[in-house]
Amino acid sequence: MEPLEVVAAVRTACVDAGEQDPLDEASQLRLKHHGLEGSTLATSGEDGFAFSHAGAVDLAVAPGARGRGVGGTLAAEAFAGSGPVTAWSHGDHPAAAALAERHGLRRARALWVMRRPAAEPLPELVVPDGIEIRGYRDADRDEVLRVNASAFAHHPEQGSMDAEDLAGRMSEPWYDPAGLLVADRGDGTLAAFHWTKQHDARLGEVYVVAVDPAAQGGGLGRVVTLAGLHHLHGLGVEEVLLYVESDNEPAVKTYSRLGFTHADADTHVQYRRP
16 A cells, blocks of 8 residues: 555544544645655555654554554664654544653643534524624635735734645635635625635534734624524524634633533644654
């Protein structure tokens, strides 16, 4: 089996076992659009892989092959040396914590998954005067990038999105311009946007919510979030999820007030070796 086939097989085995896909969206897009250019991939037979790229490692072992030292062998190669590196544990697994500690990585971030059943009624959407909520148009590209960069200036992944990254995401099968809702000031500039994502017939996602810092403090984040939820509910999904940094108290409060809840098991942890 070729190395990339091993990655696909292990990912499928994990998902079929009811686990999170071991590759997050950024890693999936990297492999899809750039292959192994600038990256390395180590495999252990057909049982596991370690994908190393830009100072980050994605390591996974098929559920049926665990407990045999496969993860330890891959980790020893992927985390060799003492240089800076990051790795995500999708699900906060104790085995991942043990591997991280063995190689000098410490818990750095916790990303919560919050969920909301679509059966719960939504509050009425009230849009402020001077703002129009509408679907994305091609002419909005530069404004979406500007608002995103400003809103996520200190975010290590989302804030670096450029035109190529945006185009890559928009080339995905799930993309729908009607689901990228923008808050138009009416003068060619955007105050905020909410990019929604429909995974399948039953699951939707609050994919990205960004508010121009100059427009923050007026409740616009809640407005565009609610607009996106109404859009997703209109598509007939059964559940909506979102990802939020556990220490982002304002965002957690906003989402909680809109009916989102978090279970401890729904936590992704990033480990980092400085």
